[in-house]
Amino acid sequence: MINASVVIPGETQPRLAMTAESIDLLRALWRTHGPLMFHQSGGCCDGSSPMCFAAGEFVTGASDVLLGVFDIAPEGQPEQPIEFWMSVEQFAYWSHTFLTVDVVKGRGSGFSLEAPEGVRFLIRSTLMETAEPFS
Amino acid sequence: MTIYAAPGTPESLMTFKPRYENWIGGEWVAPVKGQYFENLSPVNGRPFTEVARGTAEDIELALDAAHKAAPAWGKTSTTERAAVLHKIADVIDANLEMLAVAESWDNGKPIREPLNADLPLAADHFRYFAAAIRAQEGHFAEMDGDMTAYHYKEPLGVVGQIIPWNFPILMAVWKLAPALAAGNAVVLKPAEQTPASILVLIELIGDILPPGVLNIVNGFGVEAGKPLASSPRIRKIAFTGETTTGRLILQYASANIIPATLELGGKSPNMFFEDVADRDDAYYDKAQEGFALFAFNQGEVCTSPSRALIQKSIYDSFLGDAVERTSRAIQGNPLDTATQVGAQASNDQLEKILSYIDIGQQEGAKLALGGERVDLGGDLSGGFYVQPTIFEGHNKMRLFQEEIFGPVVAVTSFDDYADGISIANDTLYGLGAGVWSRNGNIAYRAGRDLQAGRVWINNYHAYPAGAAFGGYKSSGIGRENSALALDHYQQTKNLLVSYSENALGFF
Numbered sequence: 176m177i178n179a180s181v182v183i184p185g186e187t188q189p190r191l192a193m194t195a196e197s198i199d200l201l202r203a204l205w206r207t208h209g210p211l212m213f214h215q216s217g218g219c220c221d222g223s224s225p226m227c228f229a230a231g232e233f234v235t236g237a238s239d240v241l242l243g244v245f246d247i248a249p250e251g252q253p254e255q256p257i258e259f260w261m262s263v264e265q266f267a268y269w270s271h272t273f274l275t276v277d278v279v280k281g282r283g284s285g286f287s288l289e290a291p292e293g294v295r296f297l298i299r300s301t302l303m304e305t306a307e308p309f310s
Numbered sequence: 311m312t313i314y315a316a317p318g319t320p321e322s323l324m325t326f327k328p329r330y331e332n333w334i335g336g337e338w339v340a341p342v343k344g345q346y347f348e349n350l351s352p353v354n355g356r357p358f359t360e361v362a363r364g365t366a367e368d369i370e371l372a373l374d375a376a377h378k379a380a381p382a383w384g385k386t387s388t389t390e391r392a393a394v395l396h397k398i399a400d401v402i403d404a405n406l407e408m409l410a411v412a413e414s415w416d417n418g419k420p421i422r423e424p425l426n427a428d429l430p431l432a433a434d435h436f437r438y439f440a441a442a443i444r445a446q447e448g449h450f451a452e453m454d455g456d457m458t459a460y461h462y463k464e465p466l467g468v469v470g471q472i473i474p475w476n477f478p479i480l481m482a483v484w485k486l487a488p489a490l491a492a493g494n495a496v497v498l499k500p501a502e503q504t505p506a507s508i509l510v511l512i513e514l515i516g517d518i519l520p521p522g523v524l525n526i527v528n529g530f531g532v533e534a535g536k537p538l539a540s541s542p543r544i545r546k547i548a549f550t551g552e553t554t555t556g557r558l559i560l561q562y563a564s565a566n567i568i569p570a571t572l573e574l575g576g577k578s579p580n581m582f583f584e585d586v587a588d589r590d591d592a593y594y595d596k597a598q599e600g601f602a603l604f605a606f607n608q609g610e611v612c613t614s615p616s617r618a619l620i621q622k623s624i625y626d627s628f629l630g631d632a633v634e635r636t637s638r639a640i641q642g643n644p645l646d647t648a649t650q651v652g653a654q655a656s657n658d659q660l661e662k663i664l665s666y667i668d669i670g671q672q673e674g675a676k677l678a679l680g681g682e683r684v685d686l687g688g689d690l691s692g693g694f695y696v697q698p699t700i701f702e703g704h705n706k707m708r709l710f711q712e713e714i715f716g717p718v719v720a721v722t723s724f725d726d727y728a729d730g731i732s733i734a735n736d737t738l739y740g741l742g743a744g745v746w747s748r749n750g751n752i753a754y755r756a757g758r759d760l761q762a763g764r765v766w767i768n769n770y771h772a773y774p775a776g777a778a779f780g781g782y783k784s785s786g787i788g789r790e791n792s793a794l795a796l797d798h799y800q801q802t803k804n805l806l807v808s809y810s811e812n813a814l815g816f817f
Contacts, residue, residue, distance in 0.1 A: 216554035217738065218784065219575020219612040220474045220501075222713050223662060226554045233554070234561055262553070264738050264784065268711040272669065281658025282350075284475065284501050285555040286531040291347075291363075295658035300669040300708065 176275075179243025179259060188303070191243040191259055193276040197296065200278050201227070201247050204288050205255055213276070214239070215261040215269075215298070216285065225259070225276055225296045226287040233260075240266045242274070272300040314407075314645040316689075317358065317415050323408040326359040326415075330509045332368050332528060335375035336521025342367035347530075349506050352418030352653040353644050355692030361505040364529030366537035372497040372525035373543045376468040379522030380495035384465040391491055392440035397518045399436040402429055405514055409507070413479055414644045416507040418653030418694065419607055421645050424479075431773060432483040435791070438775035439491035442793045456810035462803040465493030466545040469799065470538045472531075472559075473508070474550040475501035475655050476610040476715075482508050484779075484790045485548050490523065492799040497525045497544070499535050503656045531555070542566050546799065549573070550612070553784055571788030571798050573612060573781060575713045576741030579734035580604075580615035580770065581724075581756060583747040587624040593768075597746045600770045601632040604719035605639055605698040608654050609663075612785075613742030615770055617710055618721040619730055625723040629702070633679050636698050643690060651717060653693045660694040663716030666709060667699060675703030675720065705733045713739070727752065731759045740782025744770045763789070 177198065179191035193201075205211055210230035216222050226233070235241075239260045248255040259276075261269065276296055283295040315321035329346060331338040345363040350356060362368070383391075402409065410424035419428075450460045471485040478500060489496050500508050505528040512526055527534055539547050540562035549559050550573040563570040586597045604615050620628050644652035654660045660683065667681050680697030698717040701709055709720040724730035734743060743762040747753040757765040763780045766772065773779070773791070780789035788798050 214554045216552040217575075217712060218552040218556070219573075219713050219715060220476065220551045221555075221658075222552035222575055222715065223666075224552070224658075228558075233558055265553075268706070268708060268738070272708065279658055279661040281656050281661065282503050283656075283658055284503065284531050284535075285552060286536045286558060288532055290502065291530045291533060295661075297658065297661055297665060299665055300672070302672050 177245060177247070179245045182241050182243055189243055190303070191245070191274050191276065193245055194278065196278045197276045198247050200289060200292070200294065201257065202255070205247070208288055210255070211257050211288070213257065213259040215259070215265065217262070217265050221283045221285045223298065224283055224285065224287070225298055226285055227289055227296055228286065229288070230258070235260050238263050242266070271303055273303045275299045275301070311646065311648040313643065313647070314411050314421055316645060317411060323411050324510065326412070326506055326510070329360040330362060330506065330528070332362045332364055332372065333509065333512050333516065333526040334368070334372045335378070335525065336516060336519070339371065341365065342371070347502070349416070351415050352655050352694045353415060354689055355657070355694065358415065359506055361509070361528045364527040364534040366533075368527045368529070369497065369534060369537040369541065372527050373468060373541060375522035375525050376495035376497050377543065379520055380465070380467050383495055383520060383523045384467070384493040386493065388443045388446070391493060392444050394518055395436040395440035395487065395491060398515045399433040401514050401518070402433040402436070402511070406430070409479065409511060411645065412507040412510040414652070416504045417475065417478055418644055418655050420649040420652040422647050422649070423607060425647070428477055428480040431775070432480050435483050435487045435775045439487040439796070442796060443491040446793070446796065457806065457808050460805040460807065462805070463492070463796070463800040464803050466799055466801055467494060468544055469494045469496055469546040469548065470541065470544040471496055471498045472535050472539065472547070472549045472551065473498060473500045475503040476607060476612070478504035478507050479511055481550055486524065488795040489799045490519070492796050494799055495523050497527065497538055499527055499529070499538050502528070502530050540565070544568065546570070548798070556786065569798070571790070572786040573741070573790065574784060574786040575612045576739035576762070576781065576785045577617055577711060577713050577737045578613050578615050578742035578744070578762065579617045579619050579737070579760070580744035581730055581734055581746065582618065582620045582624070582628060583730070583749070583752055584621040584623045585748045586746050587628055588748060593748065596768070598632055598635050600744060600746055602636045602639065603770045605636065605651050605717040606771055608652060608696070609717040610655060610659070610715050611771070612713070613764060613771070614713070614715070615742070615744050616714060616719055617705070618719050619724050619733055620721065621730065622723045622725055629678070629721060633700055636700060637679055639698050641684060641695060641697070642686060651698055653695050654716060655694070657694055659715060660696060663696050663714055663718060666712070666714045666716070666718060670701050670703065670707065670709040670720070673703065673707045673709065675701040675707055675709055678702055678721070705736055711737060727756070731756065735761050738784045741785035742766070
């Protein structure tokens with residue numbers, strides 16, 4: 176399990192983690208597709224799933240927030256940074272939860288890179304201790 | 311009650327082929343790279359056929375076929391196209407039970423739904439657009455005594471369509487019927503979770519359409535959907551799915567300067583005003599059923615009424631009755647006509663629903679019903695079943711803000727009209743909404759104040775072909791169904807004609 180870096184100004188705790196299975200899968204995807212990124216989806220069908228793309232494939236902008244950056248490189252190896260993005264409007268409802276990127280068997284749709292492997296990235300959520308969601 | 315035999319068994323109405331290729335140019339065409347993927351049935355979690363794992367090369371072949379067919383198809387008379395659509399509708403009607411078994415097996419939905427809703431609606435949508443295209447008229451306007459502007463509707467040409475897995479045949483038809491009626495050729499990419507039933511349909515209707523007018527390429531989103539959505543050879547892309555892919559598709563469409571219609575889901579509020587409980591009568595029973603419809607199609611509906619808002623004065627009694635009613639929902643073998651709740655469409659969908667039940671409990675939502683995976687035992691043991699689940703909580707909880715796409719409803723109360731509308735509209739989405747009131751004035755005002763493209767008043771989950779469907783806010787762009795859908799598949803040609811014999815006199 177690894178945590179993502181803290182990137183939101185003023186924050187001191189990571190918002191994201193990733194399971195060992197996810198790291199292995201992402202290293203394999205990186206070998207095939209090169210540098211990677213995540214954008215958290217919402218809405219129907221495969222909504223709520225984190226979508227994994229080649230870095231830069233999905234254009235982020237002012238309507239998105241960067242939640243953290245993972246480094247999936249093995250100890251002592253050159254960095255393999257993976258940014259994790261979410262839309263600003265969705266973050267307004269998600270900001271009190273800590274997100275863990277996991278992987279399960281399945282067949283997600285959308286254009287996420289892992290689908291052909293017969294697996295799907297999945298978000299598991301826990302409440303953040305310091306969050307005050309229902310002010 | 312009837313239990314239909316599983317596909318492939320001796321008594322079954324249908325048998326899937328062991329393998330399906332792509333449908334291109336009016337015939338089965340093997341995928342260029344020769345790869346296939348296993349298709350699982352959510353009913354028992356086991357594979358039942360193999361489907362082409364299409365890639366960019368197959369999309370190109372399909373686009374070749376579509377471009378070859380589009381000019382002639384676009385020039386056919388509306389009479390001819392309408393006749394073709396009617397023939398397709400007749401074939402669906404004639405094969406209704408067989409197609410229903412295929413749909414249920416591919417998707418996991420209880421068979422009473424495709425028998426009574428998905429497939430009769432699919433046939434009706436073809437008939438509706440057959441009628442709509444024949445009734446469509448251009449218009450003209452007189453600019454002045456010598457000049458008239460004539461407006462004609464013309465097909466776009468070749469269009470791409472990406473279909474979701476919750477109503478594999480009906481959602482394909484929602485997109486196909488207006489596109490074909492308007493004279494376009496189509497390259498269609500079904501969902502990888504449910505690629506098979508539409509191929510059973512194309513086997514039946516394939517020879518009704520001229521070759522190349524409808525092409526179906528299966529495969530994974532990144533391998534087949536993306537090359538289609540990003541192709542400079544389509545004049546329009548239509549997509550139903552989630553927001554990140556929706557944005558990506560808009561991005562590709564912007565690169566090609568083509569229109570995109572998007573249906574991206576919702577978190578639909580279902581509002582019950584206090585007068586609903588004035589009497590314990592047929593209407594009250596109808597409203598109770600309106601609540602329980604969150605479990606319809608296992609909650610795998612973009613407009614699932616997954617947020618129930620109950621006015622405080624009747625909250626305890628109405629919810630108590632609703633929990634009791636929902637607890638009687640029959641979950642079981644999807645091929646049994648008595649079954650009301652079937653299987654979720656895939657394992658990852660099941661896992662996602664369970665992850666939401668988990669975060670709901672962490673956030674302090676109170677579980678009023680369900681909340682567990684179900685093992686139906688025997689042959690169905692490996693299937694993807696979840697109990698209808700009712701949570702009570704607060705609209706800021708994630709349970710209330712995200713489309714779980716499972717049989718899970720999040721319930722809260724509201725004080726008065728203003729509070730109710732405020733909670734209902736406190737969401738990123740605006741696809742569907744429900745209003746239940748015996749007072750026509752309240753119902754009307756709420757219907758107008760709710761920021762959603764479809765507001766059901768004193769009913770829910772009806773999808774007649776003539777009613778426009780589409781989203782406000784992050785739920786998408788464009789409308790499906792109703793004659794409005796034709797606009798998304800047509801260009802407007804203006805002939806500006808001068809009937810004057812005289813020079814303008816400018817130069």
